[in-house]
Amino acid sequence: MDSRSLPRATALGLFALLVSACAVTATRPGAPMSANGVGVFDPVRITEHRNGDDLLTGGLGLDGLRAMTPPAFADASAPTPAELRRRALWSNWRGIADLSPAGGYGSLYGSVATVPGREYQAFATLPGARHPHRVLLQAPDGFDANRRCLVVAASSGSRGIYGAISVAGAWGLPKGCAVAYTDKAAGTDYFDLAAREGARLDGTRGGPGETLAFEPDTTAASGVAFKHAHSRDNPEADWGRHVRQAAEFGLQALAQAYPQQAPFTFENTRVIAVGISNGGGAVLRAAELEGDWLDAVVAGEPNVYANAGGARTLYDFGTEAALLMPCALSHLGLPALPDIAQRCEAAANAGLIEGNDLPSWQRSAYDKLRAQGWTDDALRGGAASVGFGLWRAVAAAYASAYGRFGVDEHPCGYRYEVLGTDGPRAATPAERAAWWSDGSGIPPGGGIALAEPPGAASPIDGLVCLRQLWTADTPAAMRVREGVAATEAGLPRAGLPVIVVHGVDDGLIPAAFTSTPYVAKAQAAGRDVRYWQVRNAQHFDAFLGLPQFAERYVPLLPYVYHALDHAWAVIEGEVLPADAVIDTKPRAKEAALGPENLALPR
Incomplete structure (x- = not known):
């Protein structure tokens, strides 16, 4: 990196966030939900979020999200589900969005509005899968019954169930849409092999005999296992089906949330899929599935592989x-x-x-x-x-x-350990308790190291x-x-509006290997795909809180939100926007981001 590179301590802290509330006024079990022949969503956990709590920020608001330290646990070794949720929201907002005062979030673009409502959570398992993925529906009290809208989102990276809160929730909830999420069978349900302890549905820790989000089939007695790497399911091959199952769960949870408006079906409810990074790849995989169940798709900086010229995995x-x-x-x-x-x-x-x-x-x-x-x-x-x-x-x-490959089967010998000064050690109860809320889905982070x-x-x-x-x-x-x-993407369904947004300067998921060949192949086949290429945008908006990044790059999230606005307009009868290469202007040193920096397309 150049002379404006990050101090090492800052870099490590950001890595923990990137590859690292609420008083629940009522918590109760819900009735099992049928998954239309592909499983049963059971149990269903329902929580209410009002009166100092909310769906979007857990009551933290923009000031609380900007705080440099996470919301504290009253008992570090045994946080409550409400404390874990609040902290997971804090972690995921800060890991994705630029919330710095000069970055424009909440004023120039985006929303952290207080949105009261309920959450419905469950484990869902695809046919043939060994382990479940998490699904969650956020049902706002202000759900717009006249414009029945469900936004379905997949977490970015390998993040947990709140990994798309700043993408889908921030756009959909203030508009009166319900939002359904999936962690794509990745997430932060880390399993401690020595303690034989994993994460329950509510994020708290549980042991053998309990219903856990992930419990690997192994006799290994030390180290840490996590679902993305150790489930033996190759979850990326099923990203599209995870999104589809989350949408099905969302519709059934909506019927519980608003029984007077039931039934909710793909025929009578508008469904928009959105995601960024791995989440962007997931919604593009969903776009290829059979059936007229999606109304529009927005994919930001997607990790997608199309068998086309220039494409690379x-x-x-x-x-x-x-x-x-x-x-x-x-x-x-x-x-x-x-x-x-x-x-x-x-x-x-x-x-x-x-x-x-x-x-x-x-x-x-x-x-x-x-x-x-x-x-x-x-x-x-x-x-x-x-x-x-x-x-x-x-x-x-x-x-x-x-x-x-399962635990301790990595062909290169890599494994995941909690390390002390003298080598591997046991994780403390406080460390284990925070993994679900603080982790990024792939260690290092949370005290867990990737051992050589x-x-x-x-x-x-x-x-x-x-x-x-x-x-x-x-x-x-x-x-x-x-x-x-098995992760190769197919063509989106004919007639489905799709907008792909990608930063020209993306160095983690370069557009030349992913979005550009995908769009070219889809457009050549006559699919309704549009492509926005954003100059001076790289992969991580969260880095823009640091001056050395803010002076060089602009955020990508404004363009994802703008594409969602266009997707909604298309559903209501307007035409898709044109392809665009968007010239932007990073803000000057110590200046605030303004409209002149973004040049949002019309």
Whole structure:
């Protein structure tokens, strides 16, 4: 990163957020709900959120969300469900949106309105899946009966059930829409293998014999397991079906919430799907499912793979970036990691780059990435992911998921441990209690570390192994590639309005590998897909609270909300907006974001 790079402590704190209320006035069980032949939503937990509490911020409001410390637990080892919910809302808002005073959230764009209502939560299991995903419906007291609207959203990244609150909830709830969510069978339901303890439906901790969100089938007696990596379900292959099942749950919960208006069906309720990042990929996968059940789709910076020219999978370009990007960034004038010479030399010894000295290694790494389709804008945008070690964390977890490897079966030897000064240790009750609200769905974070493979001799040995799971012909590599192949996206349903929004400077999910080939293939097939490419936008709006990012980039969320406005207008009879390459202007130093910075398309 350049001279404006993050202090290491700040970077680690942000990584914990990114790859890291409410007094409930009534909590009661609900009746089991049929899932139309694909399972039963049971049990259903219903909570009320009014009088100092609300659906959108848990009563925190914008000032509470901006607080630098999370809402406290009265008893750190045994927080209440209400405390966990409030803190999960705080964590997920801050992990996705730029809430800084100069960032314009809540004034220039977005909403943190107080929205009273009820929440309906359940576990839902797809046919053939080993483990459930979480589903949640937020039913506002101000539900607009005259414009019956259900927004269905998938969490970004591997986040928990509130991982799309700042995307779908912030747009839909103040408008009187109900909002249904899924965690896509990922989420923060971490399981402590030594304590044999996981997360209940309400987020509190439970043990054997209880109904838990995730309990791996393993005899391993130490470390931490989490659903995305260790469920053996390859959840990404089913993202679209997770979204569809969340919508079905939402309709049935609406019938409980507003019985005088029942029934709620796909025929009499407008359904809009929205998500960003992995959530964006999930709603595009939902768009291809059979049936006239969706009315519109908005996908922001989607992790999507279409079998089309220029397309690459996340695992392919992610493992490539993990190995080459640290060396390449210095060639762009960005400061190097402290061990860059050792990393680059190891890459050269492994035959990944050419040269005889550090400058030649750096040039070779840069040239190879450019030859593979990386732009300078995407490389600069990816610098933060290098500094945070994000490529390694993603590649290790996704390799396990794609190959359907269980706990302690990772072919490269990675595992997840709570580490002390002298090595692995037991997690404290307070640490375990906070995992559900504070985690990002993929460690490191919350005291959990991704341990290097045993016997690794160089800083890239584990990364080389992860890359070989894409390039080699071993049984483990074939399992990983088979899992990746199952994530290929199809075409959206004919006639379904779809708007894709992506930042030109996105260095985590580069548009050139994902959105651009997906849109080109869909448009060539005559599908109703529009594409907004936003200049000076990278992947993480939450980084914009830091001056060094705010002076270089604009947020993407305003364009996602604007696309949702257009999607709603299309449902009511207007035409889809045109494709656009949107020129933006990052704000000046110490200036507040204004309309002139965004240039929202008409």
